[in-house]
Amino acid sequence: MYQNEITKEVQEYRKSTYPVHPIILNRWSPRAMTGESLSDEELFPLFEAARWAPSSYNNQHWRFLYAHRNTSEFDLFFNLLVEANKKWTKNASVLLVIISYNLFDRNQKPAPTHSFDTGAAWQNLALEGSARGLVVHGMQGFDYEQAKKVLEIPDDYTVEAMAAIGKKASKEVLDPELAEKEKPSSRKDLKEIIIKGKFKK
Numbered sequence: 001m002y003q004n005e006i007t008k009e010v011q012e013y014r015k016s017t018y019p020v021h022p023i024i025l026n027r028w029s030p031r032a033m034t035g036e037s038l039s040d041e042e043l044f045p046l047f048e049a050a051r052w053a054p055s056s057y058n059n060q061h062w063r064f065l066y067a068h069r070n071t072s073e074f075d076l077f078f079n080l081l082v083e084a085n086k087k088w089t090k091n092a093s094v095l096l097v098i099i100s101y102n103l104f105d106r107n108q109k110p111a112p113t114h115s116f117d118t119g120a121a122w123q124n125l126a127l128e129g130s131a132r133g134l135v136v137h138g139m140q141g142f143d144y145e146q147a148k149k150v151l152e153i154p155d156d157y158t159v160e161a162m163a164a165i166g167k168k169a170s171k172e173v174l175d176p177e178l179a180e181k182e183k184p185s186s187r188k189d190l191k192e193i194i195i196k197g198k199f200k201k
């Protein structure tokens with residue numbers, strides 16, 4: 001079931017300076033999806049992967065609101081998106097709104113890492129989906145205020161991001177300018193993101 005080798009399309013675009021597990025390089029954010037629906041057996045393992053993320057005091061601040069295509073809930077989620085994201089997410093099987101609980105369960109005090117921990121859970125979800133050959137694509141192009149209102153999210157939760165999940169399609173289903181961008185991206189050099197000791201530019 002799992003893709004255990006670096007895929008051909010990824011090999012073409014991504015060179016790592018040091019060897020890393022293929023699951024890391026193979027995850028990227030395609031936009032082309034078929035519009036087919038996903039069963040709970042196909043979708044829920046992604047939430048299961050998210051569930052096992054680490055968090056401060058094991059508080060598990062993450063919550064995933066989800067909506068299946070062709071439901072009124074999907075329309076609610078879809079209408080939050082900017083036009084540029086609507087163009088390709090119209091073929092998503094599932095839309096997510098990822099939120100985090102701002103406080104610790106144990107004392108209701110602010111939890112400094114609620115977003116950080118939720119990011120870890122999101123990455124688990126994306127890696128599991130990608131390893132299963134699904135499209136999992138994060139989005140910040142949506143109305144955060146409106147999301148809070150429409151989805152009745154309480155004030156002690158933070159809206160973090162949305163994501164589209166679906167079955168992969170060939171890039172021809174996309175508008176030409178998006179089809180052009182449908183390939184794995186590269187990254188900054190390692191030396192640009194690590195700093196030995198004190199901060200320096």
Ligand SMILES: Cc1cc2nc3c(=O)[nH]c(=O)nc-3n(C[C@H](O)[C@H](O)[C@H](O)COP(=O)(O)O)c2cc1C
Pocket residue numbers: 027028029030085137138139140141142161183184185
């Ligand atoms: C939190 C987050 C928000 C993003 N927002 C958008 C978005 O609104 N629209 C979009 O097309 N892609 C969005 N992306 C995808 C990024 O552009 C993509 O992850 C980045 O270019 C790296 O490429 P890769 O995921 O293919 O490795 C988002 C990704 C993340 C993690």
